[in-house]
Amino acid sequence: NAGVTQTPKFRVLKTGQSMTLLCAQDMNHEYMYWYRQDPGMGLRLIHYSVGEGTTAKGEVPDGYNVSRLKKQNFLLGLESAAPSQTSVYFCASSYSPGQGLNSNQPQHFGDGTRLSIL
């Protein structure tokens, strides 16, 4: 069972370079998310998507762009990398909430991408 797969696992960039992180899920989930994890700050939501062709901003969206052209894939782009974007990036996916109150579906996470910007 693949679940949520992130590529690459590690990457080192120079300031100003661009790159794209790929997230793929095989669980037919509607919702997908990108987080960054920094020491002492937990996980913070960058962008998310509630369905194919839709994206929305999270808590810390500046400097990032995303695309959801296919339901199973969610791409995170850095157009001009900055040292402040050095972090571990996690992708997650979930089913959409069911009908009624308290139907939150748990999120399933990938193993992360460790990104260093020099």
Added chain:
Amino acid sequence: GDSVTQMEGPVTLSEEAFLTINCTYTATGYPSLFWYVQYPGEGLQLLLKATKADDKGSNKGFEATYRKETTSFHLEKGSVQVSDSAVYFCALSLITGGGNKLTFGTGTQLKVEL
């Protein structure tokens, strides 16, 4: 805004000791509550959840009870093992028109020694 506060770590225990990791939350609505665990080099895994007041989530010997009156969701385990060493995250989720986004605490590192 919504927030989650966890006790700071690291927490270091001997094997078979009792574990409590405190978690309190602030939310404008009626959230669902989760505990996630992150083992070294891996992503987060759902450990347990509770969706309404007085619900008890449990898994792998861990448990937590949703206490609305104290806005808390403390994680407990009666006897920890070395294999429980990991970082534990408390989180809340509110259903909104924009998806069930999670708000995480900062995480608590647990180290269990022989």
